[in-house]
Structure formats: C-alpha cells, structure tokens
Amino acid sequence: MTEQFKMDAPATARRLDDMAQGLVGAPLDRPEGPLKVTGTATYANEWQVRGMVHGVMVRAPDNSGRVVLANCDAVEKMPGVLAVIQDDRLLRNPAQGTANKAPIQGPQHAAYLGQLIAVVVAEGFEQARHAAQSLQVQLENGEVMPVDPATAAVEPQEAKTLDQGDLDGAMKDAAFSVDVTYTTPSHSSSPMEPHASIASWQGDDLTLRGSYQMLKYNRNELSDALGIHPDRLRILSPYVGGGFGSKLGIAPEAVAAAIAAKKVGRPVSVALQRPQVYEATMRRSETTQRVRLAADAEGRLTGLGHDARVSNLPGETFAEPVLQASYFLYAGENRKMSMELARVHRLCAGSVRAPGEAVGVTVFEGAMDELAVQIGMDPVELRRRNIPEKDPESGKEFSSRRFLEALDSGAETFGWANRPGVKERREGEWLIGYGMASAARVNVLMESQARVTLTPEGRARVETDMTDIGTGTYAILGQIAGDMLGLPRDAVDVVLGDTTLPPASGSGGSWGAASSGTSVYLACEAIRKQLAERLEVDENDLTLKDGMATFDNQARSLSDILNGDQIAKLGHVLPGDTSEAVRQATFGAYFAEVAVHAASGETRVRRMHGTFAAGRILNAKTARSQCLGGMTFGIGIALTEEMAFDPRDGHVANHNLAEYHIPVNADVPQLTVDLLEERDDWANPLQAKGIGELGICGAAAAITNAIYNATGVRVRDYPATLDKVIAGM
C-alpha cells in the first residue's frame, strides 16, 4: 500500500516535534561509520566478483578528428589481453544530473582531449593498463577547435534573462555604484574514490556495482545507453566515496564495463585512472561575471545586475546557473540578469558541488564588499539593509528565512566588531584581515519513495534506492523512522543503494535528505495509522517510544500488537504547489580571518565561522559536517583550486591530486558552525530544507574579502593565489 503525498500546501502539523523517541535533530553517529573507517565498507571497485577481469579506458590525445586505433591487432595479442573495444555505445561524456537518458554517444570522433574512446580488457589489471597505454590512438582530419571561452562562439540563455525597471538609469542616479567583473576557474569534484564500475551479466540481466548518486536516473541512463530494458538492469551503490556532483549521471566507465563484460563473457571491472577522473568526468564551468550595484546614500540598493558567461561542450545544454541566488537574495527594484554559454572543446561541464551559487554568490558577495567599502559601511549592515521583504522578482513570500539572524548571530559569535580597518593590522610579516559574506542556496523537493517495514519482532527496515555519498543518509533515515515508530536507532535497519528498492530522489542539489526523508516519514505515518487501527485509537493519541505503544493509559509492545504480522508501507512524496507558491531557500553568513604574508602573498585562513538556517536540522552532527565540508570547499575556491587548461588544446594540465590543489589539513584552520532553529512548513512535512551545499555558497568571498581587508588588494580573478596578491601589493 502506498502513502502518496503531494506537497500542495504548507505542512503545519510539525509532527516530528511531538514524537517521544527524540532522535531527529540529535547529533548521532553514522551507523555505517565504523565500516568506513575500518575499511570494511565495500566500495564499487573493491568487490571481488568471481571470474572478474579488468578494463582500462583509453583517451583521445587531442580534441578533434576521427579516432583510429592504429595498432589494435598488436594490442589484442599482448599478454592477457581479451579485447580492445571501441563500441558505438561508449559515452562521449557523463550524463548530466537527472538526465534520465544517455548522453551523446560514440567514440569515433574526439570532442575533447581526454575523451575516453576505447576500453582494453585483460585478465589482470596491470596487463590491461599496459595494453591500454600501448594502444596508439590517431586522430584523422582533426581541426583547430575553440578551447577558450573568452573567444569562443556564445549562445544567449534566454530563460535566464531578467530585465526589470531601468538598471542603467539606476546606476546613473546612484549615490554609490559598483560595476565589476570577476572570473572563476573550472573546478573538479576530485572525489577520493575514482569513478568505478563492475559489470556482471547473468544472461540478459546486468548487475552493475557502481559509485553513483542518483540510481533511479542512472538505471534509465545506462539502459538507454546500452539499448536494453531498464528491468534487466540492477545498479548497486551502497557506498559512495565522494560524489560532489561528479557521480550524478551515468559515466563512461559504467557503459564500458557493461559492453566489455558482454563481449568477453566475464564480469569486468573498470575504474578510471586518476588523470581520467580530471579529464573525462565533469568540471564546474569557469565563469566570467559582471556585477552592477546601484545604491542610495543610505546604502539601499536601487538596482542590481548580474551577467555571466559560462561554457560547455557542443551538444550539452547544462549552463552553470550562477544567477540562481541573485534573483532573490537582495532588494533593488531595477534588476538585470543575463547569461551566455560559450561552446568550447574542453571536458563536459556539469554539476560540481552547489552548481550556480558556489561561484555565483561568491562573486556577488565580493561586489557587495566593494560597495560596502565605497560607502564606508559595515559589510554586515549593508546586507541587513538590503534584505527584501518579498522575492524581489516575483513578489512571492519567502517560505522561511532567518537571514538577518544569521548575519547578526554570526557576527556576534565571530567577534566581527573587532574587525580592523583596511591594512591596519600586522603581526610580524603577516597582514591580518577580516571578511564576511552571505550564504544562499535554493531549496528543492523531489519525488522520492521508500518502503518501511515494521517486523514482528518490533524492528523497522527502511528500504529505498537512495544513496549515501558520505552525507549521512543512513543516519538520518534511521532517525526519522525511529522517531515516527518509537524505536531506538539501533532497532532500525536502513538499506540503500539498490535499484530493486523503491526509487528515491537520489543525492544531489541538497534535496536528498528532505525528499527521501519525507518518503520515510510518510511510510511510517501509514504504519502508525495501521497500528492505531489495530488498537482502535486515534493515531494522534498514540505515543510510540522504545518499542512500546502508549494510548488511553495503556502500554503495549509493538511485537505484541503485531502478533506475528509485519506491516510494510511505501511512502511516496511528490513536489507540488508549494514549490511555486513561495520562494524557498536556505540562508547564512560566513566570517573569516586571514593572514597574508607581506612578502610572498601567501594567504592562510586563521579561523572561519558560519551560521546557517536550513529548516529543521535532522542530525546536528552530519549537518554540521556538511557545512564544514562546504566551507573547506570555500577555502579551495578562494585560494587554491583551479583546473589549468592548456591554452592550445584545452586539456587539463594539472590532472592529479598533487597539482590540482584541494585544501589539505594545513590549509584548514578551526572552523565553527552554528545552525539556527527553523521550521519550514512550505518545504515538506519534515520542515527541513537542504543543507548539503549551503556551506559553500559564498564561503570563498568571506576569505577574499578578508584578503582585501588585510592588504588592500582586491583579487577578482579566483583563486587568490599569491601571484595575484603580490601583483597588487
């Protein structure tokens, strides 16, 4: 029986506040944590499948031309080699998130350097790798392709265009105005676990052990790519060693493993080599962003503009949505936004953690800091004055928004009142500065299903094809079920990452916890109703705690009530009218203190604080960890991370963990996070909003604004590496 629920009206019951078990919100450990830290959680490529052989993928050595495998015959005769495969169905690039169908296929023509155009299969991994490296790939009739977004042809993105009032007039009449252009580079997700799949066929049925974030979509993408019915396909992805958007859509290695396994008649494992993760998965598009701000004498915005250029491969529609928060974060009646997409032959651009806001809010918050400096106003106060009453574009109400409280509380906690003037504080050779920025991220509910079974023993089992990509899904789904059914956390088993289970929203866009959590909540609510029916009481009068039901001054154990039966319910949530009726978003504020070396220009973040409001917090520990991770990404965006593209052929020159500089421990100081109490009735029956990406959405600006405060140098070309800092000193 399915408990289907469409989110058409505010969910004002706030039932999780009334449950007696007290799990939701508590900072509980992840149940699978011990498996992960002891190396006993089995990740995709760690399965030892009987008879398994190994495939290694081969890259195109340039960005154009017809692919010719010059010495295919010789490679096929190398020791251990079983096949060299250049099948029409191989993917040009991964599918975008929620694509639900295969991306462009075909290895016959190279579109970017690094495209995976063949797979070599051998008995042993080393044999496959050596054979793959021995394969001579030639590109015939290649042309010089555009690889630089600054000069490539562009396509305007009409749907993103906004033109309200008269921004040019507002800029002209403004007491203070800022018109600045910032750039951000491409970023790589750099998950610790490389993309990997093991494909096994049983007749016409395929099992794929993979590392994926959105199995419902991934199954359809893979079936479309292979030309088989989705029912013949099972994807298992119980553990994901970091996704950050790079594992949203089915990727080349999964299709290659499936094709190879069919061809050689053995299970085939294909793991991308580390350089291939950088060259052939997804990048966040680089961006060029012009921000215009017009303010009156009191620092109230009269107009704002945000115009962006991003890029992608020909044939891909994804355009890094950098304007996403600019539509609603600040007031200002004259508004102009536009976006254009440049076509370049670099690897595919797609979702990398917090697509849009991660760099969009960051740049906007840099411009806001410039305005504050120009006015001579406290940057926090400038933001306070420009919080719009309603969505400035549509006039809709905000569903919930503790933005002002986050600014004030964060400033208080950080000690913002002690901030130095520009270039005012120095300790030896280190220049000290403070900076702040706002955080904002759209909130989304997605369709999701889960089955919850209450067993005769009085245990619960939660089953869904939802994934846990390190975010805490196992923990929070168990907490929700435990609270709703009155069970201790360890009496709830959570089974995830298997497409034979009810299809979930998947992990991405920060929507996973609230969407899949709601489906679990709905299933549990249906179980409660059935228990109440058995007891002939009103469900609202039923108190469940520690396996006992209390009602009408009676107490009975669940196993007693069930009397040998089990109750299984499917919860199914669908987004509804509340998605459009109000503006739903999460908010926060970051504060950072940096030290910049006066001679070398090296920046060290000394401390950083974030205060966030994202509706109900389902698990204070995993939510905080998400924010810490986001702020760490922010340090990377601010100071170190950049995919370096060769200016001639557009290949990723720094395609390894040594040279693509994610922050290491020594770069990350004490980070503190405060989560504000909030309930968002418009979001879902949990009153929870997405928190997975909020911690990154603007974080980098707090750091670069602090660099300005320390040095007087405004770096508008991210990352603020030392060469750019000393150039201004």
Next chain:
Amino acid sequence: MRPFGYTRADTSESAARQAASGGTFIAGGTNLLDLMKLEVMAPEALIDINRLDLGAIEETDDGGLRIGALVSNSDLANDARIRKDWPVLSRALLAGASGQLRNKATTGGNLLQRTRCLYFYDRAMPCNKREPGAGCSAKDGFNRILAVLGTSEHCIAAHPSDMAVAMRALGAEVETLKENGSTRRLTLDNLYLLPGDRPDQETVLEPGELITAVVLPAPVDGKQTYRKVRDRASYAFALVSVAGIAKLENGRIARANLAFGGLAPKPWRNAEVEALLTGEAPSEDLFNKAADLLLAEAQGYGANDFKIPLARRTLVSVLNELTQEAQQ
C-alpha cells in the same frame, strides 16, 4: 607499467654492476613507481638497493656528517645532530612531501627525483626530457611551476627537491660508487647538469653509478632558515624556496650562503650574489641589488613570470630575517 626484471642487490658493488647493464636503482620508489605506472619511465630491470648497508648517519673526521644514501627523509629530518647544527636541512626536509612519503623516500632518491613538469608526465605531450628532439610543450603551455633560471629552449623543467636546496647551501657533496669499483665525490653543482640541448641527461652519473652517501661539511656559524613559498600550506612543490645561512659580524655580513629551489633545473646557487652581500651592511637596497644579480638572466614563460618578482620578494624577506635576528 611495462614488464620489468627485479633483482635485490646484496652489496653496493654488485648493485652498481647490475645497474650498469640496463638496470635502474630503486629505493623508496616514491617517484619512480609513479613514473613507471605512467610508462614515462620503463626500466628493463629494477635493482632493489633497500637491503644495502647505506642507512647510517656517521660523523666525519672534520666534524661533518656522512649521510647514507638510504637514510629516510624522516630519519634525516629528525636526527638530533641535523636539527641542532644543520637546521636548514631539517626544515627543508619537513617542508617537502608528506609524512608518509618522507618515511619512504631516501636521501639518494630525493636527489634524483624527476621534475614535476606536467608535460613530462603526460605521454601525449611532446617532451624533450622524455624523448629528445620531440619538442617542449611546456614552454607555451601551463608552466606555472616551471623554471626561470638555467633553462634552455629545449626544456624549462624545475628540480622539485627541497632537501637538495638546503644541501646546496650547506656545500654538501655526494659520494658515488661506479661499476668498476671506483668512487668519487661530486659537489651538487657538479652532480646536476643543465638541460641545454639534452634535457634527458640530468646528472653526470654514469650507468651503474650509485650514490652511496651525502657528506655535509662541518657546521657553519650563522643563522639558518629555509623558506618555502607554495600554492598551499602543505603537500605542494616550491614555487620559490630559499635555503639561507648568514652570519653578521660588526654589523656587516660575514657570510651568506644562499640556495634556491623552484627556480631552476637544479638547486641553484650563485656565488656572485653571495660575494655581493659579503662584507656589506645589511639594507633593503643591498638585498634588492642581490636580487637584481640573482635574477639578471631570469626568463619567464608566461604562467611562471610571477616567479621572478616572487623570488625577489622572498630573497629580501629571508635576508631581512637572517640579518635582523642576528643583530639582536
């Protein structure tokens, strides 16, 4: 990785003999194994020298130290004598790699690690170091980490070692054993070759010639420091590094040993710069003149242009540190 032979050597002499006929020494393997996996290096045979008796740090008759080639970077950095009397070397070692890598990496191997030029590691990109005559794709490519001194039109690779920079400032020499059983001593200056038109030839070592030890001269008087400037706080190669030893007497610089990393195909030292400083009173002006001299021939290739002003700023800062504190 191509198939290769493997032999474990029992004595230095046999190791040298085996390597002379097409073998490559392997100790920690922290760089070589990566290069073999990428097939940038494809030795026919590995001669494992890890069991050789080259793991000791001994005091020499003239008050210096003889560091066995197999002493790990961790052990060397943490040796009490090194920390006390040659602190620049300890600091340089700890500024490099990670704890795990330093545990595995050896003294001899560190000296012979290959450049981190991204184009050298990518077999789809022409590289004269990998394949003489193929061309250099780094010159017009992404060359942020590459050299501005001592380069040639054929190669602009930078030497990645921190340890070697400190050793160069300290006047260290390597001891080697040749295939025929003879030994020799080489200064680091003489060990390394500049790329010229043969960037594949990085040292003067002959086939089979084994580095057995590094000899440090007796400690020198003065303040020592190692300053490493890089793109993140740890686990990044130097953009610019300076190993400096300076001694002040009566308000004048009596000694200034300066070696530089990140700037050149080998740990760089310029005697003229040291001569210019010696005997002079420290001043910002003097330090800038030293930087002028150091960087007179420097040439940037676009993305690494910033290294020239960065080297100047770093040198001036290091000289300020070395001379100011000595004055106190």
